[in-house]
Amino acid sequence: MGKMLENFSKRILAEAGIAVPRNAVARTPEEAVEEAGKLGYPVVLKALVPVGKRGKTGAIKFAHNSAEAAALTKELLSMTVRYFPVDKVLVEEKIAITQEWYLSIMIDKQRQAPVIISSLDGGVDVEELSRVHPERVLTRHVDPLFGMAEFEAKEVWADLGLSGKPLNLATQALARLVRVFWEKDVSLLEINPLVLTESGEVMAAASVMSIDDCAMFRHPELVGMVQLGSERTWRPQTALEMRMVEVNESDPYRGTARYTEMNGGDIGFLCGGGGGSLLAFDALVSYGGQPANYSEVGGNPAEGKVYGITKGILAKPGVRGLFVSHNITNNTQVDVMARGVARALEDSGKDPRVFPVVVREAGVNDEIAKEIFLRAGIEYYGDDTTISEAARRMVKRIKELEGRE
Amino acid sequence: MAILLDKDSRIAIQGITGREAAMVTKHGLDYGTKVLAGVTPGKEGEDVHGVPVYNTLRKATLLHGINTSVIYVPPAFVYDAVLEGIAAGIKLILIATENVPQIDAIKFLARARQAGVRVIGPNSVGVITPKDRVKIGAIGGDKVDRCFVPGRVGVISRSGGMTAETSWMVKKAGFGVSTAVSIGGDALVGTSIRDMLILYEQDVETDAVVTFSEPGTRLEEGAADLLVAGAFTKKLFSFIAGRFTESMPEGTVFGHAGAIISGGTGKPSQKEERLRSAGADVLERFDDLIPRLKEALK
Numbered sequence: 001m002g003k004m005l006e007n008f009s010k011r012i013l014a015e016a017g018i019a020v021p022r023n024a025v026a027r028t029p030e031e032a033v034e035e036a037g038k039l040g041y042p043v044v045l046k047a048l049v050p051v052g053k054r055g056k057t058g059a060i061k062f063a064h065n066s067a068e069a070a071a072l073t074k075e076l077l078s079m080t081v082r083y084f085p086v087d088k089v090l091v092e093e094k095i096a097i098t099q100e101w102y103l104s105i106m107i108d109k110q111r112q113a114p115v116i117i118s119s120l121d122g123g124v125d126v127e128e129l130s131r132v133h134p135e136r137v138l139t140r141h142v143d144p145l146f147g148m149a150e151f152e153a154k155e156v157w158a159d160l161g162l163s164g165k166p167l168n169l170a171t172q173a174l175a176r177l178v179r180v181f182w183e184k185d186v187s188l189l190e191i192n193p194l195v196l197t198e199s200g201e202v203m204a205a206a207s208v209m210s211i212d213d214c215a216m217f218r219h220p221e222l223v224g225m226v227q228l229g230s231e232r233t234w235r236p237q238t239a240l241e242m243r244m245v246e247v248n249e250s251d252p253y254r255g256t257a258r259y260t261e262m263n264g265g266d267i268g269f270l271c272g273g274g275g276g277s278l279l280a281f282d283a284l285v286s287y288g289g290q291p292a293n294y295s296e297v298g299g300n301p302a303e304g305k306v307y308g309i310t311k312g313i314l315a316k317p318g319v320r321g322l323f324v325s326h327n328i329t330n331n332t333q334v335d336v337m338a339r340g341v342a343r344a345l346e347d348s349g350k351d352p353r354v355f356p357v358v359v360r361e362a363g364v365n366d367e368i369a370k371e372i373f374l375r376a377g378i379e380y381y382g383d384d385t386t387i388s389e390a391a392r393r394m395v396k397r398i399k400e401l402e403g404r405e
Numbered sequence: 406m407a408i409l410l411d412k413d414s415r416i417a418i419q420g421i422t423g424r425e426a427a428m429v430t431k432h433g434l435d436y437g438t439k440v441l442a443g444v445t446p447g448k449e450g451e452d453v454h455g456v457p458v459y460n461t462l463r464k465a466t467l468l469h470g471i472n473t474s475v476i477y478v479p480p481a482f483v484y485d486a487v488l489e490g491i492a493a494g495i496k497l498i499l500i501a502t503e504n505v506p507q508i509d510a511i512k513f514l515a516r517a518r519q520a521g522v523r524v525i526g527p528n529s530v531g532v533i534t535p536k537d538r539v540k541i542g543a544i545g546g547d548k549v550d551r552c553f554v555p556g557r558v559g560v561i562s563r564s565g566g567m568t569a570e571t572s573w574m575v576k577k578a579g580f581g582v583s584t585a586v587s588i589g590g591d592a593l594v595g596t597s598i599r600d601m602l603i604l605y606e607q608d609v610e611t612d613a614v615v616t617f618s619e620p621g622t623r624l625e626e627g628a629a630d631l632l633v634a635g636a637f638t639k640k641l642f643s644f645i646a647g648r649f650t651e652s653m654p655e656g657t658v659f660g661h662a663g664a665i666i667s668g669g670t671g672k673p674s675q676k677e678e679r680l681r682s683a684g685a686d687v688l689e690r691f692d693d694l695i696p697r698l699k700e701a702l703k
């Protein structure tokens with residue numbers, strides 16, 4: 001899933017006919033003052049970062065005049081919210097609210113159907129609420145084939161206790177939100193709070209949205225709004241990670257190569273297969289090794305992709321060796337892996353005689369692969385050795401390096 | 406008679422003219438599998454390694470008595486391919502394609518459930534029954550016997566690669582597999598570990614099962630519930646990879662799309678605990694599988 005900033009998600013909601021506060025994006029205190037002037041005081045200032053629960057971290061402020069708007073924007077721009085440095089602020093009209101509700105839509109993986117979680121106690125931490133007052137939180141599944149009928153949306157709010165005009169407006173909003181979820185291939189949509197304003201309107205006051213990035217091929221209109229690959233990290237993507245996303249996207253139909261940077265570490269990590277990579281990483285750690293990154297390739301990647309990702313792995317400062325491992329492959333051509341790795345080592349000026357490289361690659365075309373690896377001076381293992389045994393060798397080679405220094 | 410596949414499996418490949426699918430067709434034929442037809446719209450009359458190509462699966466099914474299909478079409482076309490399979494009366498559909506949109510997945514999985522059609526995957530590398538030399542998907546590649554030899558151990562893995570590696574470990578221990586299944590790396594798959602255990606329980610040709618798991622989802626928890634209910638009584642060995650992910654901040658994804666740790670659920674240590682207390686033999690190190698199998702099946 002690719003995360004989306006709030007200004008973009010609100011734009012999508014507005015296009016779908018869901019009321020949202022008027023808003024604008026500011027990069028400096030001056031811009032914030034200008035936009036606030038257009039919207040009229042008081043205004044809400046929100047750190048524009050792709051994380052939820054911003055209120056708790058002090059990333060939402062209220063300004064009543066231009067002096068406050070400038071000072072608070074300056075303060076927000078100096079903050080880091082859950083690893084994300086703030087470089088933009090959302091300036092919004094402040095809505096006069098009478099009620100705050102909660103609504104989220106996501107896919108329940110067990111039931112294999114969209115699930116709607118709703119409550120009339122919005123604006124709070126819903127996990128906490130469902131723990132303390134489960135009776136105030138309503139969970140309803142949506143039929144994957146027929147979607148949600150309007151009466152079902154009405155039942156959600158009626159069962160929670162809404163009536164009168166708010167019931168009808170909330171029903172209409174929920175039906176439209178479900179439609180957005182469906183039509184935009186949303187993986188998570190959270191409106192917290194969905195509010196009833198003093199003028200009797202139902203409005204999405206805050207929104208968190210992410211898109212299923214597997215479905216981006218049918219959403220050209222979302223390009224530039226969705227941060228691809230952003231679900232893989234808990235902090236902003238590093239420059240190296242963004243470059244590696246480009247390497248991966250360069251040939252979307254031929255294999256995958258993913259890269260996540262670890263804090264510190266000295267073993268470059270290039271492993272194959274989702275499960276095999278997890279096993280290899282665990283094995284390195286269990287023998288006292290410290291991987292510098294997590295990278296997995298799969299689905300028979302082209303040589304260029306292997307080359308690109310390996311170069312990226314080797315580019316991280318502090319990397320003193322490289323571990324390359326795969327489960328015994330079903331269809332990934334190991335010789336293609338070998339060519340990409342060997343060429344990247346050479347072009348990065350890493351000589352396997354002094355820069356330890358341990359490889360465990362077996363599978364399609366492994367005789368050719370073995371030859372390429374051995375010719376490059378790489379310590380090679382095939383299907384005579386388990387992944388864990390090869391990992392132990394890697395850690396030993398790195399430790400030997402320390403002995404020599 | 407093995408589960409899912411046997412000598413009577415009559416197979417068609419949807420999207421057969423693609424590069425990957427053509428290779429899989431060749432490897433399947435070489436192994437001895439009855440790959441009888443392929444489907445690629447507009448290419449009827451062509452053949453792939455001697456296998457005739459049709460415009461529609463219905464025609465392929467009528468002419469060749471197809472009962473099993475393998476989907477290799479690009480992600481955008483998987484939804485339609487599954488519907489075509491259901492409409493043609495196919496009983497087992499394996500989806501090899503990765504990166505299927507999740508809205509599409511919940512829709513075709515619901516349709517398949519209604520129609521009583523078993524779906525394996527998406528993002529499955531295949532299913533194999535070595536005794537009958539029948540395999541669907543890329544599983545085993547061109548040197549199938551390297552990892553998959555006939556025997557009485559069932560293998561289940563979300564990871565396709567680890568289906569092969571685990572079966573190779575079984576072979577290294579001196580045994581072989583009855584049926585090995587890559588259930589698919591996505592969070593939304595047609596057949597769960599629990600579903601597979603139910604099949605293995607009834608399979609007279611399986612004595613023990615090995616599962617290879619990853620963080621995320623609740624598939625292992627579902628399997629543990631089955632054991633607690635007494636509905637799986639054979640020996641079960643389980644390994645959960647990705648313990649290192651527990652020391653990472655929440656919301657991080659490693660491995661497959663299904664491997665997401667969030668909200669404190671799906672952690673390897675929790676899965677291990679659930680399976681262990683349900684009576685499974687949970688492996689501390691993956692390499693322990695070899696001595697443990699030897700001990701249990703001697």
